[in-house]
Amino acid sequence: MTLDTDTALKTLDITHTKDFEVTGRGDNPAWAKAAQIPMSFVEETAGASERATWFKALWSNKGVYFFIDCTDPKLTVTKLPDQGDLYREDVAEVFLWPDETYPLYFEYEISPLGSELVLLIPNLGEGFMGWSPWHYEGERKVRRAVHVRGGPAEPGASVTGWSVEIFIPSAALAPLRNTKLKRGVVWRGNVYRIDYDKKPTLLQAYQPVGPSFHNIKVFPRFRFV
Numbered sequence: 706m707t708l709d710t711d712t713a714l715k716t717l718d719i720t721h722t723k724d725f726e727v728t729g730r731g732d733n734p735a736w737a738k739a740a741q742i743p744m745s746f747v748e749e750t751a752g753a754s755e756r757a758t759w760f761k762a763l764w765s766n767k768g769v770y771f772f773i774d775c776t777d778p779k780l781t782v783t784k785l786p787d788q789g790d791l792y793r794e795d796v797a798e799v800f801l802w803p804d805e806t807y808p809l810y811f812e813y814e815i816s817p818l819g820s821e822l823v824l825l826i827p828n829l830g831e832g833f834m835g836w837s838p839w840h841y842e843g844e845r846k847v848r849r850a851v852h853v854r855g856g857p858a859e860p861g862a863s864v865t866g867w868s869v870e871i872f873i874p875s876a877a878l879a880p881l882r883n884t885k886l887k888r889g890v891v892w893r894g895n896v897y898r899i900d901y902d903k904k905p906t907l908l909q910a911y912q913p914v915g916p917s918f919h920n921i922k923v924f925p926r927f928r929f930v
Contacts, residue, residue, distance in 0.1 A: 715912050715925035717742065721888070722763040722770070727870040729850035731761065731772040739763050739772075744898060747908035747916070758797075758898045758909045764886055764929050768874035773797045773896065776866045780817050780853070781901040783860050788837060791815070791822045795900050797869050800826075802893040802924055804882040810894075810921065811878050817867040818858055819851045825881075828921055838877065845879070848872040886929055893924040 722735040739761035756776055763770040775797065782794040791814045792798070802810035808829060814822040824835030838845065848871065851858070855865025878884040883892070897918050900907040914920040 714923060716891075716928055717762065717911070717925065718928050718930045719762045719764050719769070720930060722765055724765045724767060724872075725770075727770070727848050727850045727872055729852035729868055729870045731774065731868060731870055735763060735770075736761055736772060742896075742911060744896065744909040744911055745913050747910055747913045748905070756900050756902065756907055756909075760896050760911065762927070766886060768872055768877070768886070769801070769927075770870070770872050771799050771896065772868065772870045773799075773898070774866065774868040775817075775898055775900070777817075777864060777900060777902070779902045780856075780858070780860060780862045780864055780867070782816055782818055784818060785816065785820050787821050789820060789822065791820060792899060793901075795902075796898070798897040798899070798918065799871065799873070800895045800897070800918065800924070801873065801878065801927075802921060803878060803884050805893050805921075805924075807882065808921060809881060811873070811881065813847060813871065813873060815849055815851065815869050815871060817851060817853060817869075818860075819849065821847065821849060823847065823877075826919065828919055833919065838879075841877070844874055845876045847874070847877060888930055890929045892927045892929075893921065894927050895924050 744758040760773040798814045812824040853867045856862045896911040898909040912925040
């Protein structure tokens with residue numbers, strides 16, 4: 706990981722891998738090639754050290770892998786369905802913006818219980834609304850898995866943490882541009898976590914961009930190497 710001194714934006718070099726199955730545990734040997742990246746707290750919060758988060762990323766010819774590990778004493782969630790308002794409960798999120806010449810990007814959220822929220826976001830600087838991908842199936846569907854440790858995967862359970870592993874295929878990013886992955890390609894994006902165990906709500910990010918996670922102008926860079 707390097708820091709672009711011209712713009713103060715982080716650049717994460719993401720290593721290539723062969724495709725593999727996700728388990729939620731990050732136990733595939735391929736992850737040994739990826740750096741463990743600590744996430745920052747958007748604001749200092751009491752007890753934040755008990756809820757530290759880190760992630761890893763890899764890419765293949767077909768898409769991008771993320772593994773996100775969350776230290777967490779409690780699962781503050783209900784049984785929200787897929788495409789529900791997951792951001793109102795404990796959640797991990799990945800935003801991908803392959804072509805920064807146009808303010809349209811991909812948002813993916815996943816809860817500790819495995820529910821997902823998949824959106825395309827047109828961000829024109831004022832109010833914005835996400836749209837669900839059409840024909841989200843087959844090769845376009847994100848592969849996902851969650852692992853809860855130290856307790857049951859149930860609403861309100863006392864645990865020690867949870868982790869998520871996702872594979873976002875390039876095919877899922879249509880109609881975005883610059884989605885064909887190869888060495889040297891650069892995307893903008895970010896990784897986030899929201900935790901509701903205590904007040905105020907705990908917000909974490911790979912690169913903090915302000916109270917709104919949608920401040921795309923300061924999204925860091927993902928460089929595929």
